[in-house]
Amino acid sequence: MEAFISFLENHFMPVAGRIAEQRHLKAIRDGVVSTMPLLLLGSLILIISYPPIPALEALVQPYVADLSKIVNATFGIIGLVASFSIAYSLAGTYKIDQLAAAILSLSAFLITVPLTEDGGISLTWTGSRGLFVAMVISIVTVEIQRKFVEKNLIIRMPEGVPPSVARSFAALIPGFMSLLLVWAVNTLLLKTLNLSIPEFINKVVAIPLMNIGGTLPAMLLAVFAVQLLWSVGIHGAAIVEGILGPLWIAFAEQNAAARAAGETILPNIINLQFFQIFVQSTGSGVTLPLVLLMLFTAKSKQLKAVGRAALGPGIFNINEPVTFGLPIVMNPIMIIPFIVGPLLVTTITYFAMALNIVARPYAMIPWTTPMGLSGFLTTGDWKAGVLQIINFLVAGAVYYPFIKLWDRKKLEEEKEA
Amino acid sequence: MRILLICAAGMSTSLLVEKMKKxxxxxxxxxxxxxxxxxxxxxxxxxxxxxVLLGPQIRYKEKYVADIAREKNKAYRVIPSQIYGMVDGAKALDLAIDAVKEGK
Structure with a gap:
């Protein structure tokens, strides 16, 4: 066990850390996360438009069409916004002009997007479907600009020219080249394959990636990684969400779009809320039942104290007092249920939604929303709240024998002292 | 003295902040x-x-924090797991005070 933990510390942790800190992944994450305020606002409007309580439905019905304008301008443009914000983040890491890079990327994105028949910008590609397109386009345009800046192929203004003017001239050549290249590739693809860049990326990258990422085994692997990282005291959710977050958000957005279109059985089971609201309910490891076990059944004074400290934060899904206080971290006994419980919870939740016993999540809500309420709000289905309680009981049953064992050990230590 | 606590979202360290203030x-x-x-x-x-005090759950970012701290000429410490877990305001405060005394 010691050897295993030191392996995690010395090999697994640095690798996971490096992946999460990889420049482009980090830029994608920061860029996508910056669309979060729009997603939260859009979700609120969706919840209002399709209230979870049937009696209210007739009341809001006359306003749904008007409200959908807000949905279109939030969920409907996250791809477009991401083409700006990802480029902005990435340019920041290279210390090149962030605003210029972001504006150029936005422009490049719009060059590729197929227009409507009368020449308008279609919402088809500006939303979640454009998210992967935005990732590719923003990285390509920023990298081109960086190459030009590094090779010093930019127009320099003489001294005395105001910085903002000098900056806009500096962006000219790199900007022109990156737009021209995107346009040329797009035109070439259209002429040869009859596919625009967005359609091509969707076919070759996005759909295969989503087909793999949307499966139960992929989610189980992700959850296992999160729990393993937390077992050595590393914020596993921050790392894994850093890698898979953009994909999960795209899934969430698809569900929201389907809900906005009036569908009741939504396309994706797995998305950001599946992970945050169901699998991570009461914190990574579903630890609130463990807190209650410590509070009400532990004989050791230390465990009772940890239970008291962890109860309040645990209700709001914050559980560091348990992971570090019990501790679960580096504790070979407690790591076992800490990993097994969430894997069971993931499986139960998946099948409850796959068999359509419980509705699938679509609304983005803050991850600090308490269990029961959070499941209800994100799905609009009260049974999702019940599912969270069932998960809570399952996790509790898994923790029970282990915390008993640990309690006895702690009690002996306290007696000796 | 001005002390900054850092974690993934600033949520769990805010618990420790309250204890340290008390x-x-x-x-x-x-x-x-x-x-x-x-x-x-x-x-x-x-x-x-x-x-700057860094929560132990994001100590994989220690290098990132160290670089910024060095650039800005500030002291930083990773909070030990025991202090963090027990939300021990006294020991966390001592850690910050010692860090300032000892310097970078």
């Missing part, structure tokens, strides 16, 4: 300012503080 009051420390922020905001806010 301990500061108990010791009668004047001009004590303690706040929790998310790691992504570190570079933006670090100028306002004397010392």
């Amino acid at each position: 301990e500061g009051e108990k010791r009668g420390m004047q001009d004590l300012y303690i706040k929790a922020e998310a790691i992504d905001d570190l570079a933006r806010v670090i100028d306002d503080y004397d010392v």
Whole structure:
């Protein structure tokens, strides 16, 4: 066990850390996360438009069409916004002009997007479907600009020219080249394959990636990684969400779009809320039942104290007092249920939604929303709240024998002292 | 003294902040300012503080924090797991005070 933990510390942790800190992944994450305020606002409007309580439905019905304008301008443009914000983040890491890079990327994105028949910008590609397109386009345009800046192929203004003017001239050549290249590739693809860049990326990258990422085994692997990282005291959710977050958000957005279109059985089971609201309910490891076990059944004074400290934060899904206080971290006994419980919870939740016993999540809500309420709000289905309680009981049953064992050990230590 | 606590979202460290403030009051420390922020905001806010304490769950970002701290000439420490887990305000405050005394 010691050897295993030191392996995690010395090999697994640095690798996971490096992946999460990889420049482009980090830029994608920061860029996508910056669309979060729009997603939260859009979700609120969706919840209002399709209230979870049937009696209210007739009341809001006359306003749904008007409200959908807000949905279109939030969920409907996250791809477009991401083409700006990802480029902005990435340019920041290279210390090149962030605003210029972001504006150029936005422009490049719009060059590729197929227009409507009368020449308008279609919402088809500006939303979640454009998210992967935005990732590719923003990285390509920023990298081109960086190459030009590094090779010093930019127009320099003489001294005395105001910085903002000098900056806009500096962006000219790199900007022109990156737009021209995107346009040329797009035109070439259209002429040869009859596919625009967005359609091509969707076919070759996005759909295969989503087909793999949307499966139960992929989610189980992700959850296992999160729990393993937390077992050595590393914020596993921050790392894994850093890698898979953009994909999960795209899934969430698809569900929201389907809900906005009036569908009741939504396309994706797995998305950001599946992970945050169901699998991570009461914190990574579903630890609130463990807190209650410590509070009400532990004989050791230390465990009772940890239970008291962890109860309040645990209700709001914050559980560091348990992971570090019990501790679960580096504790070979407690790591076992800490990993097994969430894997069971993931499986139960998946099948409850796959068999359509419980509705699938679509609304983005803050991850600090308490269990029961959070499941209800994100799905609009009260049974999702019940599912969270069932998960809570399952996790509790898994923790029970282990915390008993640990309690006895702690009690002996306290007696000796 | 101005102390900055850093974790993934600034949520769990905010628990420790409250305990540290209480301990500061108990010791009668004047001009004590303690706040929790998310790691992504570190570079933006670090100028306002004397010392940075890093939550153990994001110690994989220690190098990132160390680089920024060095650049800005600030002291930083990783909070030990035991102090963090027991939300021990007294020991966390000592850690910050010692870090400022000892320097970078």
